[in-house]
Amino acid sequence: MTERGNVYLQKSTKDKIEKFNKMRGKAVKSEEFWDLVVITAMDEDQRSAYEIQITDKLERKELPLGINYHVFADPPGCKIGNGGSTLHSLQCLHDKYGKSLSGFKVILIHAGGFSQRLPNASALGKIFTAFPLGNPLYQMLELKLAMYVDFPSHMKPGMLVTCSDDIELYSIPDQEFVVFDKPGFTALAHPSSLSIGTTHGVFVLEPAEVPTISDMQYRTCSQFLHKPTIERMRKSNAICKRKEEEFVYTDSTYYIDHSTAMTLLHIFSEISPLTCEVDAYGDFLQALGRRASVDYTENTANVTKKEKGLVEIRRKIFHRLKGTALNVILLNNSKFYHVGTTEEYLFHLTADPCLRAELGLMASAFSSFILEKTRVCVMHSILHPSVSVSEGSVVEYCRLDANVYVGSRSIISGSWIGTDLKVPSDTFMHSLSVNLDGSTGFVTVAFGVLDDLKKNVPRPADMKALSLFKRSLEDCVGLWGLCLEKVRFSGDASVCSLWNACIFPVCSDLKDSFQMSLKMVKALDGGNTFTLPKNTKLTSLQETLQSKNLEEMLKYRKGLYEDILRVNLSNSL
Numbered sequence: 001m002t003e004r005g006n007v008y009l010q011k012s013t014k015d016k017i018e019k020f021n022k023m024r025g026k027a028v029k030s031e032e033f034w035d036l037v038v039i040t041a042m043d044e045d046q047r048s049a050y051e052i053q054i055t056d057k058l059e060r061k062e063l064p065l066g067i068n069y070h071v072f073a074d075p076p077g078c079k080i081g082n083g084g085s086t087l088h089s090l091q092c093l094h095d096k097y098g099k100s101l102s103g104f105k106v107i108l109i110h111a112g113g114f115s116q117r118l119p120n121a122s123a124l125g126k127i128f129t130a131f132p133l134g135n136p137l138y139q140m141l142e143l144k145l146a147m148y149v150d151f152p153s154h155m156k157p158g159m160l161v162t163c164s165d166d167i168e169l170y171s172i173p174d175q176e177f178v179v180f181d182k183p184g185f186t187a188l189a190h191p192s193s194l195s196i197g198t199t200h201g202v203f204v205l206e207p208a209e210v211p212t213i214s215d216m217q218y219r220t221c222s223q224f225l226h227k228p229t230i231e232r233m234r235k236s237n238a239i240c241k242r243k244e245e246e247f248v249y250t251d252s253t254y255y256i257d258h259s260t261a262m263t264l265l266h267i268f269s270e271i272s273p274l275t276c277e278v279d280a281y282g283d284f285l286q287a288l289g290r291r292a293s294v295d296y297t298e299n300t301a302n303v304t305k306k307e308k309g310l311v312e313i314r315r316k317i318f319h320r321l322k323g324t325a326l327n328v329i330l331l332n333n334s335k336f337y338h339v340g341t342t343e344e345y346l347f348h349l350t351a352d353p354c355l356r357a358e359l360g361l362m363a364s365a366f367s368s369f370i371l372e373k374t375r376v377c378v379m380h381s382i383l384h385p386s387v388s389v390s391e392g393s394v395v396e397y398c399r400l401d402a403n404v405y406v407g408s409r410s411i412i413s414g415s416w417i418g419t420d421l422k423v424p425s426d427t428f429m430h431s432l433s434v435n436l437d438g439s440t441g442f443v444t445v446a447f448g449v450l451d452d453l454k455k456n457v458p459r460p461a462d463m464k465a466l467s468l469f470k471r472s473l474e475d476c477v478g479l480w481g482l483c484l485e486k487v488r489f490s491g492d493a494s495v496c497s498l499w500n501a502c503i504f505p506v507c508s509d510l511k512d513s514f515q516m517s518l519k520m521v522k523a524l525d526g527g528n529t530f531t532l533p534k535n536t537k538l539t540s541l542q543e544t545l546q547s548k549n550l551e552e553m554l555k556y557r558k559g560l561y562e563d564i565l566r567v568n569l570s571n572s573l
């Protein structure tokens with residue numbers, strides 16, 4: 001992107017944020033905003049957690065008022081993916097609004113799933129991930145609504161489909177608008193490197209009627225490739241060139257008009273109840289365009305679980321959608337950010353100067369303490385003035401007592417860190433509240449920031465192959481004085497991973513919980529020894545989420561909120 005492009009991008013992003021800020025806590029006119037904001041959840045439990053948070057946000061005047069916010073849970077049973085959830089949400093909307101849906105502009109934000117790659121969002125949801133900007137503090141939901149704030153007034157009734165772990169920034173010429181008025185699908189497209197293209201959707205464009213270079217172009221797509229290899233991009237003519245530099249146009253968010261939404265609803269009636277994951281990108285967009293071919297339906301390389309019936313369902317979707325237009329809006333001065341892993345989260349919130357400048361991210365947002373450093377991120381937290389947070393780290397929803405030290409590239413979330421404690425670098429620690437036999441307990445999970453929570457082995461005896469803080473899990477449990485054979489994995493015993501390893505103590509106090517887990521972490525670097533007290537109840541992150549005490553976690557955040565307001569008020573006097 002040129003320097004001039006960058007200036008436009010920053011200005012345009014700032015304008016959108018300002019526009020959205022004016023809508024927060026105010027009743028909006030129907031023309032200027034969405035008629036319905038719909039968020040999807042994986043199950044009823046997640047739905048109620050999201051609903052409570054939306055209600056609290058409306059009360060705190062963090063969101064525009066006067067429109068309907070809905071949270072729809074996926075039906076019970078197998079995971080249906082964001083495509084299945086799109087279909088199910090359409091059904092819920094149709095059941096609720098009937099014919100009047102044909103007049104509504106809807107934004108559908110997918111937020112189901114465990115967020116295993118960004119586990120500080122597992123309990124309360126990725127869409128409620130805090131970002132260091134705004135007053136009141138933004139979460140991903142506000143960021144999405146702000147970045148798309150110009151869409152509803154230039155859109156025909158229909159639905160904008162988006163996920164909760166990506167952000168798109170764009171600028172277009174003054175007096176022009178992103179217009180969604182065409183039948184079929186209309187997707188936003190961003191110039192990206194070929195390597196980004198391998199992990200997202202890539203558009204193959206029909207030749208332009210009149211070749212022009214502009215910040216925004218309306219084009220047609222002949223084929224959509226999902227997570228293609230570079231070789232495939234080349235073979236399919238997906239690669240474009242500007243000043244000798246190769247790039248591809250990748251996907252993010254897309255719009256469907258009302259009549260296409262009804263086609264999807266019809267498809268749903270033919271394939272429900274769903275017994276497999278359907279992808280809103282791979283399974284819908286690959287069926288579109290003149291050159292779409294059924295071949296992809298057999299390719300299950302990108303599918304997490306290869307359930308029976310998947311290929312058949314994909315084929316049905318393909319045949320029903322074939323012939324539907326795939327329009328693309330090339331946003332040539334735009335950026336796509338994915339914030340769905342701990343690595344991406346740390347980079348964009350601390351190290352990345354681009355997103356910081358574009359969104360105006362702060363080092364310290366809605367917290368009791370202003371940090372001098374720029375490459376850190378403290379949000380919704382109370383820090384004693386003697387605290388030190390090293391560069392590259394994020395602290396959110398925490399209390400840090402006197403002389404606490406946090407090393408670099410660490411994530412601390414929802415915790416209370418007692419006086420004089422030192423958290424090593426590259427450490428992820430997240431405290432959660434649980435319901436235990438009628439009383440409240442606390443669990444602080446701890447991982448290396450780059451540990452893979454999804455990697456699994458078939459038997460507990462194979463835990464040597466799982467790596468925690470660069471040590472094998474087998475070594476770790478030995479260092480904590482645990483008997484190898486007694487280590488439990490919650491849930492499905494044939495899938496043993498860091499996600500379901502019952503290695504974290506349940507404590508009766510939040511501060512003690514952090515301290516005990518920190519001792520375990522420190523025992524792993526050889527510096528300190530630590531043996532878990534006999535009869536300590538141990539649990540996993542998976543099990544903790546199943547028995548999470550939502551009220552307690554939200555109460556803790558609310559307490560912090562009130563204390564921060566109080567501290568900041570007294571500091572300003």
Ligand SMILES: Nc1nc2c(ncn2[C@@H]2O[C@H](COP(=O)(O)OP(=O)(O)OP(=O)(O)O)[C@@H](O)[C@H]2O)c(=O)[nH]1
Pocket residue numbers: 040041042074079080081082085110111112113114115116117118126163164165340
């Ligand atoms: N409602 C619903 N949303 C989903 C489902 N699968 C994925 N999503 C959403 O689609 C988007 C992309 O999915 P992923 O990045 O795989 O989300 P995830 O499963 O939470 O991520 P990890 O556990 O970290 O791999 C996210 O916004 C998810 O919330 C689903 O089965 N139901």
Ligand SMILES: C[C@@H]1O[C@H](OP(=O)(O)O)[C@@H](O)[C@H](O)[C@@H]1O
Pocket residue numbers: 163165166199200201226251252253281282340
């Ligand atoms: C924004 C979307 O991200 C998806 O990836 P995941 O978040 O599902 O990993 C891709 O699969 C889609 O093609 C699209 O790019």
